[in-house]
Amino acid sequence: MAGPIPELEERATRCARRLCEADRVLLASHIDADGLTSAAIAAQALERAAISFETVFEKQLDEDAIADIAATDYDTVLFTDFGSGQLDIIGDREDAGDFTPVIADHHQPADRETEYHLNPLLFGIDGASELSGAGASYVLARALAEESDQSVAADGGAVTVDSGTPARADNRDLAALAVVGAVGDMQASGGELRGANEQIVAEGVEAGVIETGKDLALYGKQTRPLPKLLEYATDVRIPGISNDEAGALQFLEELDLELQREEDGEWRRWADLSNEEKRTVASALVKRAVSRGVPAKKIESLVGTAYVLCEEPVGTELRDASEFSTLLNATARYERADVGLGVCLGDREGALEQARTLLRNHRRNLSEGIDLVTREGVTHEDNVQWFHAGDRIRETIVGIVAGMAMGNEGISRSKPIVAFAQKNDEAVKVSARGTHSLVRKGLDLSVVMGEASRAVDGDGGGHDVAAGATVPIGREEEFVEMADEIVGEQLS
Template sequence: MDPPVPELADRAAACADRLRTADEVLVASHIDADGLTSAGIAATALERAGIPYEATFAKQLDGEELERIAAASPDVVLFTDFGSGQLDAIAEYEEKGAFTPVICDHHQPAEAETAFHCNPLLEGLNGASELSGAGTSYLLARALEGDGTDNRDLAALAVVGAVGDMQASDGELAGANAAIVEEGVARGVLDTSPDLTLYGTQTRPLPKLLEYASDVAIPGISNDANGAVRFLDGLDLDPRNGGEWRCWAELADEEKRTVASALVQRAVSRGVPADRIDALIGTTYTLCREEPGTELRDASEFSTLLNATARYDRADVGLAICLGDRSDALEEARRLLRSHRHNLSEGLRWVKETGVESEANVQWFDAGDRIPETIVGIVAGMAAGSDGIDRGKPIVAFAEKNADDAKVSARGTHALVRRGLNLSVVMGTAASAVGGEGGGHDVAAGATVPKAAREEFIDQVDRIVGDQLG
């Protein structure tokens, strides 16, 4: 079969060839949904190829983490969803013979080079919108196929990773991601269709689905429990089944059209901007082999479930789900998800009540220890769609990392990226200017900076963003 992304075929093949000669592989990956699915794809492909492996996860790939990895004396380390930006440091370990690095990543590469490096940015593809970390691992999995092995079923996890990495925020996955979707559809593990893009279509009762829809705030429905119920009761359909509220996934196509049409009409009548109304409908990605009505059936809900594991130091649970555990690991993940939703809700409530500081070109807030550093970026992204937050400016969020340092997460929009925004450059340059380090993607990036340098850092960020946006 032809490779799904020809531009990266040679790089993926070189990485696969090196892994086949390894005595054992240490898979090292990031802790978000994209990182977990990246590791799950890589681990499954290694197992199918008969290559022994172990897995480890980290919040960030800093010097301490690299030292811990090297201390394990691995033959080969397969870095997934990070590694490119830390290649300068990784190269030092490679030169000392500590391990051979194989990197499958989609973040901005450092200047050093290594022989086994698969990254879309190295071939002119956009790592923020065309191919995720999980997608890059999928290309490796396809290159690892042998006689009788077909890894196209792993396209489902690759799509979960891409959706979790916000690569479908313009309504659908595009570029190399779309090629992976096509393979998943052909393999029978994915289905795509235009549908309501609100979170929770598989699991949330209809009133809660509408009430909690923060991405497209509709007056009289969003954040209004009674308003959502009145809206549904006023439609020409029965939103209940035996007295119980139905979920969106349980509605027939004609019923879905009735609700969607009424939502659009309400949004128009209440003055919701046209671009936000358009965002109500987009391409949804259904995992055909997962149980209907569960979090695993929809790529967006699946990714959120995974985010609720490793971000709370339970990467083992998230990886187990990616590897097929649908019993104990899934139940534990659901428990973690309930806590995760509570933390996100509390964090978003705090941001709304406290407000943000606005500079000429950016807006920001400092949550201190009120929002965990592992989820402050998610909260910032959620806040970007709220009242009082200017969607025309990137949002920068601070959270306490340790006694001396702050974790910084920055979020923009693809519309701003099209105007010239590159938050990876912004975070990297501004952090370096104050003695920190940063990087990421053009639309989303992060940094670690000294707490005492916060004001200087913001000044640098505001200036750089201003230069980028003209």
């Protein structure tokens, strides 16, 4: 196998061979953008390998969810974008003969071993910044293409699967979804994907499904009208433009460009501009930032690497990896993982329209959540800050809200933020978000969430920059006290 990540090649091959031996497979995956793309990559790879499978999604892979999986009559279960952190529970089920697990994940593994476990952390690759769950699934898909007996031309030509989409003999076309998953998992720190992710990007470019290049690092370049693109671009706050509708309009009107469509007078989008027009806008934006005293380091971050899915139509959410991932986040977090999976698998009619409706609802909920947190404020401890949303913010999006609220008035970016939301009558969902700057100083929220939750009879884990947990109702303040102490130790 000439796989994209040499360090994972042997393990990926072993996992692929086990899947090829199965009569059928239960594919279980997480519900965020990384989980949905992981499932879509695995689903297409299994289908192309003529392996029968069924797909299920879980918000959280806890003991009850694993028990439900064990109760099915599947002898082989493929876990994507989760499973490593729950390996102790999964291992007990494996020992009992309930099923054989195959795991393609990137989260911190539990202290347990299993034979078919594909995780970059086991091979010295950072799962928080260098390879996502979708990336692990892609590595497995590439190995599965090698190991399976596919009906392809001897010269490696394309065949067609039931969905009607072209299938490549080596599954390299699935790199596009792997990039969407990595971007959705916040791995494009510093404006670009790094490490093992870069090797997947290179394969996508070679396969003709990804284009890369330097561009403005603003969300919405494909779909937002230019004034809204600039008004809502708040990662780098430019006085007189960011969060200023009139200011953004005035800024654009002062440029000597045709920025509105002749046929209907509507504003053009960034994707509609020529390269020369883009340079004009970008140059004026930088000059404005300099004149308003924006720090040089912030100005530099206005430009990053764009990841374009070149087989998707210009001007749609699917063309840009960041917008695609946001669209996916708006599906399964509202109990419609089937819609997100359908979009990933190529449904450009019913599923895409449903996803767009869910996205509009998602944006409204995020905006209301951010307003709530900013208005009511957070409680500051020595080393963390926190808020409790109760049932006013959905537990599936409270972590996104927390991360987006950082930097707003009264909400610091120099401390990790911990957010609580009601999960059910007995438990509370906890989400924690940090910054890559804090991680470089020693922050590891995976450890914080894991240790603090278990100290109050809960459980948790995740990544260094973003993690989550579930704790019993009434134990939140104990949890915060423990989390504050651990973060203090990490950053001392």
